[in-house]
Amino acid sequence: MIRSDALGLLPVRSALPALRAALDGPDGGGAAVLGAPPGTGKTTLVPLALAGLLGDGPARRVVVAEPRRIAARAAARRMAWLLGEKPGQSVGHTVRGERVVGPGTRVEVVTTGVLLQRLQRDQELTGVDVVVIDECHERHLDADTVAAFLVDVRATLRPELRLVAASATTDLAGWARLLGGAPVVEAEGVSFPVTVEWAPPARPVRPPHGMRVDPALLTHVAAVVRRALAERAGDVLCFLPGVGEIARVAGQLAGADAEVLQVHGRAPAEVQDAVLAGSGGRRRVVLATSVAESSLTVPGVRTVVDSGLAREPRVDHARGLSALATVRASHAAGRQRAGRAGREAPGTVYRCWSQAEDDRLPRFPAPEIKVADLTAFALQAACWGDPDAEGLALLDPPPAGAMAAARAVLSAVSAVDARGLPTDRGTRMARLGVHPRLARALVDGAREAGARRTAEVVALLSEEPPREYGDDVAAALRTARSGQDAYAARWRQEVRRLVSAAGEGGGGNAGTGGTGGTGSGRRASGGPSDPHGSGGPSDPHGSGRPSGGHGGGRPSAPYRGGELSDDAVAGLVTALAHPERIARARGEGAFLMVSGTGAELGTGSRLRSAQWLAVAVADRPSGSASARVRMAAVIDEETARAAAAPLYAEGAEVHWAAGDVVARRVRRLGAVELSAAPLRDPAPALVRDALTEGLRTEALAPLRWTRDACELRDRLAFLRRVRGEPWPDVSDAALVARADDWLQPELSRARRRADLGRVDAGQALRRLLPWASGEAARLDELAPERYRVPSGSRIRLDYGSEQPVLAVKVQELFGLTRTPEVSGVPVLVHLLSPAGRPAAVTADLASFWRDGYRAVRSELRGRYPKHPWPEDPTTVPATRFTKGRERRE
Structure with missing residues (x-):
């Protein structure tokens, strides 16, 4: 039975006529932007009304896209409750690894990643009448991509498909332009007033640094929560940047007169359900990440404590590392968080910063497309038929450098061809629903270790396990197999999904990969990859190419035949996913990755004695020259060479080192030197380059600079300064750049530093005088x-x-x-x-x-x-x- 009383209280009801007119009226274009404050019912009432489930409109099938799994499940459950039904009847949901729908489902709530998969498989979204993109203000990359694809679908395939972009705190006019001049429909909020209490720490705290949050701030947040419990009635919702901070604050709240619950993307579904179901009478403190900012109403909350911090993705393209960074939350996020306190009654928000600091906060969070790894996005765009994403309707274009790095990775793993279009192999990889790097590991690793064992490692790498699992991939794999915690349950579910997806997509039998499509029209291919996956996006040297140097080629021995141990499988799969992060020991706990970046293990890690590692998760703290290894697997040199075969090279290396020419024959894997032997007769061109390098490095000091030579150089510099051309530039950089013009005979004969020391720099410099113009004869007159x-x-x-x-x-x-x-x-x-x-x-x-x-x-x-x-x-x-x-x- 429909709960009309609850539906009647939702303020967005007043905006429904205008929304219907925009979508269905004679003057409507089938698209609209819905602006509605938190708590108005845009997530729950609007889809039910558009589907005709409230008895006042035609029956339609509506798909609602939410940015997070927890929000999708909660929204579906709430809508089913409003209809007096169970989930899976008129309203259902589909998230990664979980599908609750039935034959009569008219409203399906999905994550944006799931919708991306469907669009790649069925661009027309057959049977769907309306798509609602909820919480588009959060600017998640998947949501921006879904919106761009749907605009394309409406323009080319299905103009009758209705599209709604729903937002609480964003640029409504910008979204209206993106949807082709769609009307903006705004709903008035009737949320209760929220009092702001400024509660900065008494003493200064260190600003967030990478993933690090000053423990003093977390102690202060816990104290503010206790203050809120003492000063205010009702439940307390506290926003923190991540799982680690939630655990630390929860520990400091031990003994508080309230039940402490932890809500984040990794929390068990039972905990999420319990939080959203409401209190059983005892007061609650809900510690949450940004997943609780929108789409969810936590019953009983009258007070919000806001740490003022959030996590955003960051990419170090030069080092091939990606990670989450702790940043100050934006004004928009602050409004969203504060609004949680006024959903059901007047409330209070305690902000753990000063009002003066508040004035300096950014207005909106950084769009993910500007800061995230774009490898998965680039594969999506390629499979859609627009490799450069130039024709996609995006609020912000992807940065050129990030797209170039992403295309390099895709090309290295043979996911795209020379034109940037997806190969058959790339299409299969996209259908696996993980980051392209992990998809490559699943496709290639399954041949050597079997689909299931490879899927187990890929599932472990796709969602970083809890810290108590340790930093050894193989040990974490064994813990997950026997674990009874929430992570282990999700891991087993993901393993089943990956095995099924690899079988459906032919991942376990993938060949070398063809050239893919011709670029005409749209390509039906796989779904999204995880934008927060552990893969680094940058591979400028092609280090991600499948082993053997051929797209999809088999890894070389020792992987053929025999049963591999868990340690060997963990190492192989990790190395295939991140070949540029293969690292060799160079000291106790210190390693050098083949990308050229240093890496260090934490004190006490049992991996410190390993000679070779495949690094699964790493980040580089700001200001540090080396990456910090968070998770890795032990491998041997053969594994390293097989997984990163395109980076293997051997040949003559002649360069300037320790003040002289060094000539060697070297075998190396990227930046890692495997072996070296002296080279007795190096090529003259290589020697010449090394000598030039020495002149550059030592500012021309290896030459013989007599007093006359130095004075001549000073005279020429003076004339260049006061008269300009044709007098030569004799700065260090200019002289090195023009070495062929004034040192050519000497460089062609020289073989080592001693030979340069016999060169009279003054005599050589005279070759640069402007003889052709006749000005050289005036040197003694002018200077x-x-x-x-x-x-x-x-x-x-x-x-x-x-x-x-x-x-x-x-x-x-x-x-x-x-x-x-x-x-x-x-x-x-x-x-x-x-x-x-x-x-x-x-x-x-x-x-x-x-x-x-x-x-x-x-x-x-x-x-x-x-x-x-x-x-x-x-x-x-x-x-x-x-x-x-x-x-x-």
Whole structure:
């Protein structure tokens, strides 16, 4: 029996006429954007009304896409309750590994990942009349992709398919433009007022750093929860960034006069159900991640405690590492979280930061397409027939660098061809519903270890197990097999799904993979991969290519024949999924991955003594040069070479190291050196490159720089600075870049550093003078090596400073009132005592004779009485000699 009283309380009911008009009216285009605050019933009432299940409209089949499994299950259960039915009758749900629908189901709630799979298999969504994309403001990558595909379907295949984008706190106008100018229908919220209490820590706490959250902040959050229990009635909902933080705060709430529940994506379904079912009379504290921000009403909650933190994906393309990062939650997230307190009655939100900090928060969370690994998205776009995603209706285009990295991975695992279109192998991989890297491991690993055992490892890698499982993949696999916890239950369910999917998609029998489609039209292929999978997205060197160097080729021995141990299977599958993360030991607990990134194991890890590892999960803390290994499997060198075969190379390596040319014949796997032997007769071109590298590394120091050579270089630099072309640039970088122009004969003969040391740099530099224009002949005129002073002496000029410097004894300039110039630049005169010590510096000689000379004369004539010190130096001849020698001569 329909619960009309509960339905009548949902404020979104008033927006239904406008929504129906937008979708069905004569002026409607079949698409609309629904803006409704949290708690208005957009998730539950709207799908029932559009499906005609409330008795006031035509019967239709409606699919509702939710961003999370917990939200999909809860929404379906709530709608079934409103109809007075059980889930699976008129309303059902489908999430990864779980399907509760019946022949009479008219509203099906699915995750966006499940809907992506259906769209790739059946672009027309046969039998579906309406699609509602709920919570589109969260900007999850799967949701953005679903919206883009549906816009395409409506434009090309099914213009009658109705589409609703439902949001609580987003850019409604932007979504309206994306849906082709769809009308915006807004529902007024009647949520109860929520009082804001600012509750910052008494002492400063360290900002989030990677995955790390300052323990002092978590202690403060627990204290605020206890304060809320004491000051307010009802249940408390506390938002924290992740599972680890939830566990820590739960531990600090031990002994509180309330039941403490933990809600997150990994929580058992029974716990999720219990939280959403309401209190049994005892007060509750619900510790939740962002899964509780939207789509869910937690009954009994009157108070929200917000830590102000959230987790977002981040990718280090240069190192091939991806991870979640802890960030400050946006204003939009803060409004969503606070709204949980006002769903059923007036409430309060305790914000664990100051009001001043609040003004600096971002307005919205970063769209996942801007920050996440795009490998799975790129495969989806390729299977859709748009490899570059240029024709997709997206609010934000994918970053070019991230797409290039994603295409490199897909090409390396032979999922796409040279044009970026999916191969048959890529289509099969997409249907497996895991990250393309894990799909590659499942397809190729099943040949060697069997479909089930490979699926067991892939399932373990697709959702990182709890920390208590340890950092050894093989040990975690054995724990999952025997475990009775929620993770083990989900793991077994995922293993069954993967075995079934691999069988249906032919994964276990996949061949080398053909060239795939021709690019005409849309391709029906597999579903989504997990955007939060453990795979790193970047593979610029093709390290992800299947072993043997051929798309889908078999790994080489020792994997053929025989029964592999759990440790061997764990290592093989992990290595196939992440070949660029294969690592060799270089010290106790320290490793070098074939990608060139260092990696370190935690203290106490039993993997520290391994010689080779296949790293499954790693991240690189901000500011750290090495990655931190969170999970890995032990392998041997043969496994490493088989899984990362395209990175194996052997040949001559000639480079500059330790101050000289080093020539070796090397076998290496990416950045990991396997063996090396001296090379006696390296190719001249390689030696030349190494010598040039040495000149660059040591700023031309290996050459013989005499005083004349250095002075010539300074003179040329001066002319370049004041006259420009055709005088050459003689900076270090420019000289190295033009080594062929001035060092060619010497470089062609040189074999080691000693040979460079015999090269007169000054003689070589003269090859750069502008001989062709005739300007070279004016070198001594424009930048003379020496300057003739009034005494007759020819004094060397120093061009090493911004101005030429003339260092000369005071007496040798008597009678000269005009400051000397070189190429129009005044010379900086360093006036010296008779002993050659500095006495004064001037760029205006006339001013010095007038104002500065008296002080110099007063100080020095008593010290040097044999030298002339006239009162007026401008009227006497200059001299190099003492007074007595002047008279004699």
